[in-house]
Amino acid sequence: MSLLEIRNLHVSVDGHEILKGINLAVNAGEVHSIMGPNGSGKSTLAQVLSRRDMYRVTSGEIRFNGKDLLAMKPEEAAAEGVFMAFQYPVEIPGISNTYFLRSALNAIRKYRGEEEIDAMDFLPVFREKLKLLEMDERLMNRSVNEGFSGGEKKRNEILQMAILDPKLAILDETDSGLDIDALRIVAQGVNAMRSPDRAMLVVTHYQRLLNYIVPDFVHVLVDGRIMRSGGPQLALELEAKGYASMEAEARQTVPASA
Amino acid sequence: MSTNVDTIRNLAEREYKWGFVTEVEDDRVPKGLNEEIIRTISAKKEEPQFMLEWRLKAYRHWASLEKSEAEPKWANIKYGPIDYQGIVYYSAPKKKAGLQSLDEVDPEILRTYEKLGIPLAEQKMLAGVAVDAVFDSVSVATTFKAKLAELGVIFCSFSEAVQQHPELVQKYLGSVVPYTDNFFAALNAAVFTDGSFVYVPKGVRCPMELSTYFRINAAETGQFERTLIVADEGAYVSYLEGCTAPIRDENQLHAAVVELVAFDNAQIKYSTVQNWYPGDKQGRGGIYNFVTKRGKCAGMNSKISWTQVETGSAITWKYPSCILQGDNAVGEFYSVALTNNYQQADTGTKMIHLGKNTTSTIVSKGISAGHGQNTYRGMVKIMKGASHARNYTQCDSLLIGDQCGAHTFPYIEVKNSSSRMEHEASTSKIGEDQLFYLQQRGLKTEDAVSMIVNGFCKQVFRELPMEFAVEAQKLLSVSLEGSVG
Numbered sequence: 001m002s003l004l005e006i007r008n009l010h011v012s013v014d015g016h017e018i019l020k021g022i023n024l025a026v027n028a029g030e031v032h033s034i035m036g037p038n039g040s041g042k043s044t045l046a047q048v049l050s051r052r053d054m055y056r057v058t059s060g061e062i063r064f065n066g067k068d069l070l071a072m073k074p075e076e077a078a079a080e081g082v083f084m085a086f087q088y089p090v091e092i093p094g095i096s097n098t099y100f101l102r103s104a105l106n107a108i109r110k111y112r113g114e115e116e117i118d119a120m121d122f123l124p125v126f127r128e129k130l131k132l133l134e135m136d137e138r139l140m141n142r143s144v145n146e147g148f149s150g151g152e153k154k155r156n157e158i159l160q161m162a163i164l165d166p167k168l169a170i171l172d173e174t175d176s177g178l179d180i181d182a183l184r185i186v187a188q189g190v191n192a193m194r195s196p197d198r199a200m201l202v203v204t205h206y207q208r209l210l211n212y213i214v215p216d217f218v219h220v221l222v223d224g225r226i227m228r229s230g231g232p233q234l235a236l237e238l239e240a241k242g243y244a245s246m247e248a249e250a251r252q253t254v255p256a257s258a
Numbered sequence: 259m260s261t262n263v264d265t266i267r268n269l270a271e272r273e274y275k276w277g278f279v280t281e282v283e284d285d286r287v288p289k290g291l292n293e294e295i296i297r298t299i300s301a302k303k304e305e306p307q308f309m310l311e312w313r314l315k316a317y318r319h320w321a322s323l324e325k326s327e328a329e330p331k332w333a334n335i336k337y338g339p340i341d342y343q344g345i346v347y348y349s350a351p352k353k354k355a356g357l358q359s360l361d362e363v364d365p366e367i368l369r370t371y372e373k374l375g376i377p378l379a380e381q382k383m384l385a386g387v388a389v390d391a392v393f394d395s396v397s398v399a400t401t402f403k404a405k406l407a408e409l410g411v412i413f414c415s416f417s418e419a420v421q422q423h424p425e426l427v428q429k430y431l432g433s434v435v436p437y438t439d440n441f442f443a444a445l446n447a448a449v450f451t452d453g454s455f456v457y458v459p460k461g462v463r464c465p466m467e468l469s470t471y472f473r474i475n476a477a478e479t480g481q482f483e484r485t486l487i488v489a490d491e492g493a494y495v496s497y498l499e500g501c502t503a504p505i506r507d508e509n510q511l512h513a514a515v516v517e518l519v520a521f522d523n524a525q526i527k528y529s530t531v532q533n534w535y536p537g538d539k540q541g542r543g544g545i546y547n548f549v550t551k552r553g554k555c556a557g558m559n560s561k562i563s564w565t566q567v568e569t570g571s572a573i574t575w576k577y578p579s580c581i582l583q584g585d586n587a588v589g590e591f592y593s594v595a596l597t598n599n600y601q602q603a604d605t606g607t608k609m610i611h612l613g614k615n616t617t618s619t620i621v622s623k624g625i626s627a628g629h630g631q632n633t634y635r636g637m638v639k640i641m642k643g644a645s646h647a648r649n650y651t652q653c654d655s656l657l658i659g660d661q662c663g664a665h666t667f668p669y670i671e672v673k674n675s676s677s678r679m680e681h682e683a684s685t686s687k688i689g690e691d692q693l694f695y696l697q698q699r700g701l702k703t704e705d706a707v708s709m710i711v712n713g714f715c716k717q718v719f720r721e722l723p724m725e726f727a728v729e730a731q732k733l734l735s736v737s738l739e740g741s742v743g
């Protein structure tokens with residue numbers, strides 16, 4: 001059984017159907033990339049997987065690690081091992097990054113029946129991950145994402161992921177807003193986290209990121225449906241041809257009821 | 259340090275000292291307010307003549323206000339008429355309704371005690387259930403008393419001060435908040451039964467935070483409490499008032515007065531955590547808290563800071579203020595006011611700049627949840643002589659849900675062209691995106707809300723003494739329970 005199994009997922013927001021029957025299986029150890037034009041539903045999929053409640057699942061099923069993911073609250077999904085790096089990270093004024101991270105880690109540990117970790121024991125783990133992402137410790141005494149540059153925010157997401165150690169990591173356009181060096185560093189951080197126990201869903205618009213984080217599978221999402229799936233070469237093909245031709249192709253080959 | 263322990267200690271000590279237990283039955287005056295009652299109160303307290311006269315003048319002033327229906331109505335709060343003749347103005351010690359066991363206490367309050375981690379014996383004490391335990395704290399208190407006495411610091415109940423230091427009381431009583439100040443201040447002056455008195459002599463830095471913890475026989479000061487703190491030249495004192503556990507109280511009306519006086523180079527830091535009974539979820543019951551707090555920076559380079567965390571009471575009407583008289587004087591007001599369910603708060607400050615180069619800082623954080631209504635009302639007045647005066651005001655409101663309200667009324671009066679004013683204000687809602695972000699990282703809704711709220715209040719919390727800040731944070735979380743989701 002796969003770590004993540006999505007079957008015939010239909011999702012609406014405000015009465016508009018956005019996801020129109022997604023089927024996807026992701027095994028532990030695999031990296032899947034999701035590509036697709038603006039507005040095709042990539043973030044929607046990511047948010048449904050992390051259980052944001054403004055999205056209404058009208059039909060379909062998601063199993064995560066054998067459990068019914070759709071029955072979980074966001075914090076339960078998080079504690080079960082779902083992590084999403086946000087496309088637009090949020091600011092929390094007045095709460096330091098360090099405090100926030102430790103609170104999050106402890107909330108998850110508590111859910112799992114593990115002992116909470118105190119500030120002393122947390123520090124070495126924290127420093128090691130900071131180093132991995134080449135982040136300045138001083139940034140961590142500032143409020144969560146407040147006044148962070150776009151790139152710093154994205155890097156901060158990956159830092160959180162490294163500390164929370166999820167089973168499924170969903171990266172929603174983590175590459176956008178990163179300069180070339182930051183992109184390399186973030187990719188290194190992500191690659192360091194690849195492991196046989198962990199799966200990753202990498203949402204991106206650009207082949208560039210996939211040069212660093214080489215996926216096992218690439219899926220192309222168009223208008224709420226997965227139009228094509230393939231290996232890493234599919235991303236290259238997309239880069240060359242663009243979505244338009246693929247959409248046209250899809251219209252010819254995929255029956256409307258798919 | 260636990261302020262709850264203090265309350266118990268003080269009660270225990272008070273009974274010990276004054277042997278109230280045997281006196282309870284008959285030490286009460288009849289309901290209502292008239293000159294006879296005032297005379298009786300003063301006589302029972304064996305007060306000197308000047309006190310009686312002052313009380314009588316206050317009473318007459320209050321009576322004239324009452325007659326002309328001058329109870330203030332300008333605040334943004336709604337409440338039914340208060341029956342001033344239906345109140346018992348003296349009853350010592352205020353023997354609570356005499357509950358026999360915790361079973362008779364509102365289970366909501368008990369749940370809160372548990373969340374705050376208050377031991378059983380203390381829970382009983384706070385809830386007004388008879389406690390039979392003996393608290394051996396006299397020695398602790400006397401140690402502190404001895405240390406303070408060595409430095410010449412006077413810290414005692416107001417009643418004791420009237421007996422032991424009448425000259426100081428006569429000199430400063432009403433010097434900052436005269437009985438003519440307002441309706442509730444007049445009422446308090448007429449009938450107040452007790453409170454705290456602090457005098458810190460020249461050049462003395464009070465070595466410990468003063469709170470009821472160190473004070474013998476001063477808890478249970480009742481609904482008309484009066485506090486007077488004087489810091490002589492170069493003195494420093496930090497005073498803590500309050501309790502983080504909700505106190506069940508039979509009295510609906512509370513009208514306290516606090517006066518602070520700081521001379522040259524003196525500094526007074528006054529911190530409050532107020533968590534009186536807020537009423538139930540439907541808005542029934544709860545304390546009406548009408549408080550007049552004012553400090554006078556009488557001397558050069560003097561400084562007075564008010565820090566308050568107001569989470570209790572059905573109605574809060576409170577404007578801790580500073581009169582910046584001495585040149586270079588500094589006034590500060592840091593406030594968190596939370597209203598949940600049907601609570602109403604109209605709170606803020608007044609900064610009156612008289613001296614040159616005086617500066618004031620106002621940071622107000624209002625949090626509204628449920629049907630709560632939260633109003634910031636502030637006045638900054640810069641008088642002609644206050645050249646180069648400066649004020650910074652920051653006034654932020656946070657809304658949780660869409661049935662609550664936040665309102666701000668900043669009044670500014672500037673009569674000096676060399677002064678500088680800065681004003682910032684914001685209103686925000688706890689965003690679904692913020693909540694989701696924290697939940698996605700594993701935090702439960704309640705913890706996510708309290709994290710956002712605590713972050714919002716950070717500027718104020720960091721002004722509180724450490725232990726107080728920790729308790730205040732816990733308190734906010736408990737007070738907000740069930741406000742989201």
Ligand SMILES: Nc1ncnc2c1ncn2[C@@H]1O[C@H](COP(=O)(O)OP(=O)(O)OP(=O)(O)O)[C@@H](O)[C@H]1O
Pocket residue numbers: 013014018036037038039040041042043044045054087
């Ligand atoms: N909360 C919402 N309310 C209304 N419409 C929404 C909401 N969330 C998403 N949508 C709509 O759903 C569609 C898919 O949005 P989504 O954010 O999933 O796209 P995306 O593939 O991530 O696009 P991008 O590449 O631009 O990030 C869009 O048309 C968007 O406007």
Ligand SMILES: [Mg+2]
Pocket residue numbers: 042043044087172173
């Ligand atoms: Mg998107």
